[in-house]
Amino acid sequence: MTTFNKITREKIIEYLQQVEEPVLKEDIISLGLVREIEIDKKHVFLHMEDSSGDPKVREILKVNIQHVLELSGGVEEVTVHFSNVKTEEKNSTRQRPIPGIKHVIAVASGKGGVGKSTVAVNLALALQSLGARVGLMDGDIYGPNIPIMLGISSSKRPEGNAEGKILPLEAYHLKTISIGFFANPEQPVIWRGPLLHKTIEQFLHQVEWGELDYLIVDMPPGTGDVQLSLAQWVRLAGAVIVSTPQEVALSDVRKAVNMFRQLEVKILGVVENMTGPVFGKGGGEKMAEVLQVPFLGAIPLEAQIRECGDSGTPIVVAQPKSLLRGYFIQIAEAIRQTVR
Ligand SMILES: Nc1ncnc2c1ncn2[C@@H]1O[C@H](COP(=O)(O)OP(=O)(O)OP(=O)(O)O)[C@@H](O)[C@H]1O
Ligand SMILES: [Mg+2]
Numbered sequence: 111m112t113t114f115n116k117i118t119r120e121k122i123i124e125y126l127q128q129v130e131e132p133v134l135k136e137d138i139i140s141l142g143l144v145r146e147i148e149i150d151k152k153h154v155f156l157h158m159e160d161s162s163g164d165p166k167v168r169e170i171l172k173v174n175i176q177h178v179l180e181l182s183g184g185v186e187e188v189t190v191h192f193s194n195v196k197t198e199e200k201n202s203t204r205q206r207p208i209p210g211i212k213h214v215i216a217v218a219s220g221k222g223g224v225g226k227s228t229v230a231v232n233l234a235l236a237l238q239s240l241g242a243r244v245g246l247m248d249g250d251i252y253g254p255n256i257p258i259m260l261g262i263s264s265s266k267r268p269e270g271n272a273e274g275k276i277l278p279l280e281a282y283h284l285k286t287i288s289i290g291f292f293a294n295p296e297q298p299v300i301w302r303g304p305l306l307h308k309t310i311e312q313f314l315h316q317v318e319w320g321e322l323d324y325l326i327v328d329m330p331p332g333t334g335d336v337q338l339s340l341a342q343w344v345r346l347a348g349a350v351i352v353s354t355p356q357e358v359a360l361s362d363v364r365k366a367v368n369m370f371r372q373l374e375v376k377i378l379g380v381v382e383n384m385t386g387p388v389f390g391k392g393g394g395e396k397m398a399e400v401l402q403v404p405f406l407g408a409i410p411l412e413a414q415i416r417e418c419g420d421s422g423t424p425i426v427v428a429q430p431k432s433l434l435r436g437y438f439i440q441i442a443e444a445i446r447q448t449v450r
Contacts, residue, residue: 117184119147119306122154123334125178132170133162140220140365142338142372145193152186154179160192168192205345208314211322213347213449215378216249216340218370220362222331225383226352227255228419229409229441230328233350234284235426236435236442242323245278247313248288249340250330251306257290261422267291275318282427287317310339324449341373347449348378350406355382355393360400367401378448379404381441384411404448407441410434 127139138144138158146157156175160168172190179185208214217230230246238244248256257264260281268276268291278285289309319325330336340346349370353363367377380401382394385408398405409415412434418425426435 117149117152117154117182119149119335121182121184122147122149122179125182126175128178129171129174131161132167133164136365136368138171138175139334140369142341142369144335145338147335152184153189154185154187155189155191157191157193205342206315208319208325208344211245211319211325213323214314214325214327214344215347215445215449216327216329216337216349216370216375217352218329218337218349218366219331219352220364220366221353221359224352224354224359225409226331227259227328228415228424229350229352229381229383229438230326231256231259231419231424232426232435232438233442233445234324234326235282235424236438237324237326237446238282238284239426240439240442240446242446243321245285245287245319245322245325247317247325247327248286248290249310249313249327249336251289251309251336252330254288254290256286256288256328258422259419259424260284260286262286262291264290271318273318274316276312276316277318281422282424285319285322287313306335307339307342310336311343314340314344337369338373341370341375346375348376350378350445351380351403352383353380353394353397354384355390355408357393359393360397363397364401367403377401377403378445379406381406382408385409386411404444406444407437409437409441 123139126144127137129138131138131141134141143159143161144156145159148155175190176188179188217226219226234244234246248254262279262281266279268279271277278287279291351363351366353359370377380394380398380403385391388411395405415425418428426438429435
């Protein structure tokens with residue numbers, strides 16, 4: 111039996127994270143230089159932003175990209191196309207406002223498991239309790255967590271309206287959409303790039319969100335193609351970066367911040383999550399200082415926060431009088447101050 115080493119988009123992204131832009135000294139994925147990836151059997155086409163306009167830099171990038179992808183074992187030919195995004199993308203017509211939605215805010219991080227979804231859900235509910243009209247989009251196409259965190263039954267499916275738009279589901283008066291509402295939970299979701307890009311577009315533009323002050327988007331971990339896609343389909347009011355307090359988290363936060371900067375998305379600030387005796391405290395504030403972005407607040411590591419998330423009643427609604435809710439309210443207030 112022969113083993114066919116099939117290359118996937120996710121694997122390509124992983125490999126490309128090893129390629130450093132020679133001038134900026136960051137990997138090309140974090141920098142958001144890779145605009146599109148197409149796979150045709152063993153032939154990979156990459157559309158890249160021309161970061162420097164320097165043919166020597168382009169040549170180095172091309173050689174290094176070909177080198178890492180050929181090492182993957184599943185790729186035989188690589189075509190790299192460079193385009194000057196500074197002129198092409200700025201006039202992009204793909205990026206269009208969503209009628210009725212004032213601000214779209216991404217909740218992101220450089221790394222998985224730091225509490226993005228927890229922050230996104232509780233922040234959305236906190237903004238709502240301050241009187242704002244809020245929606246929550248689950249941008250995590252590979253591992254959606256929003257349905258469980260909001261306690262939405264796996265048998266519930268969104269319906270379409272007369273205009274063919276998708277009606278979001280609602281929990282705690284929060285309108286929400288997630289790939290988890292459509293996919294069979296038993297089946298692993300293997301996305302081809304164009305499908306992923308299309309799904310993000312549909313979640314933004316084909317969902318009947320109604321009038322919203324804020325649409326919060328829970329992002330998947332890392333600095334990959336969902337981030338690129340989101341920034342291409344809609345003008346973001348900004349990104350909230352979640353981090354844990356440790357020193358080592360700095361490089362992940364830096365990556366996330368750089369990627370959004372590259373996409374010309376404003377960084378609204380850093381939230382330090384899981385503060386306390388286990389992971390320490392204060393790292394997030396230092397990071398914010400180093401990276402020159404606002405510090406939005408810290409949230410302690412507390413079993414109750416996890417329990418509430420697991421049981422589908424986020425802490426902000428489960429414990430309306432608790433101190434823990436107060437942390438999220440504070441962050442929501444800081445955001446409301448900057449994005450109005
Ligand atoms: N402040 C906190 N205190 C205790 N547990 C927390 C806290 N924040 C998040 N958790 C728990 O940590 C786990 C990871 O959190 P969460 O799913 O929000 O992270 P994530 O960054 O969205 O992860 P992924 O990268 O997989 O999407 C969850 O079980 C969550 O309940
Ligand atoms: Mg998550």
